[in-house]
Amino acid sequence: MPEGHTVHRVAQQLTLDLGGRAVAVSSPQGRFAAGARRLDGQVLLRAEAVGKQLFVTFASGDVLRVHLGLYGAWDLHGQVTPLAGGAAVSSLGAPRVRRAVRMGEGESALPWSPDAEGTEPVFPPEPVGQVRVRLASATTVADLRGPTACEVLDPDQAAAAVERLGPDPATVDDLAAARQVVVARVTARGVPVGQLLMDQAVVAGIGNIYRAELLFRARLDPWTLGRQVPTGVVGALWDDWAVLLADGIRTGAIITRDDLDADGRAHALLDPTQRHWVYGRAGLPCRVCGTPVLVEPMAARKLYRCPSCQR
DNA sequence: AAAACATGCAGAA
DNA sequence: TCTGCCTGTTTTG
16 A cells, blocks of 8 residues: 555556566456557556556557555566565666566565476466456566556546646656645645645645654644644655655655664664554554554544654 | 455545 | 445454
């Protein structure tokens, strides 16, 4: 369940291993049959993420728009170039390896089990489960399952879809201008800032984990109304989001503890319970002051905060 | 085996 | 504010 960083990594991966190649597009599950026919056989030009949405552009100009929602995931098979930091751990520029990788819900290497005879798995592999879309080159297969959105858009529709989203610090060309936009959108509203950070039309890519962690790092009470948050504080939230997102894209994990040294970070990579200040820590002591972390609903999502540190 | 749970969002009311 | 939907993993009985 991807926040922005995961989708950026998917985009990198698809561009790297399928970009510039003609791809067979199919819908083994059948629910995307018409869309698949429209794209089948075209050259995949590039994949890009804006917030949590993935846009895959094909030679005709048509764009596959995918939103993973809560449960969606991409499984990659065959030649999958290791990205830095992720499950496909390997040094940068290492030779390509054959393996299977899941991106979307706790990125991980898939069990690569040879069959009973110990022979190599066949390529391309049979689709397993409900595969909505398969993108296949001669050497790489990407299977998409469980997306909340999956559709083909023409160029104008794709531009409109991007236009509906707030700025994403990983794609925006002018960080300072984007900062201004976000400051304006937050401070104009009489809605809790914790809710505004999750609003993809205000700023793109922030999910429940990043929301909780950004607000803790700013020591800001999530219930503060947008219009009550000082301009400089909103700007600092945007700046911090840019930092956390870049870090998440690089490492493939959401580690927000700026109190950890290199060893601590390496440990947090292996132990998810060490990654966050407050997210998922309801009832546990605040790592700064020891006050029990609160969890409560905000707009039907779980909000984690330290009632003592965040004011 | 069944239930609970999850990093999300659209649509209805 | 509420419900419904998508899928896989973890927890519970």
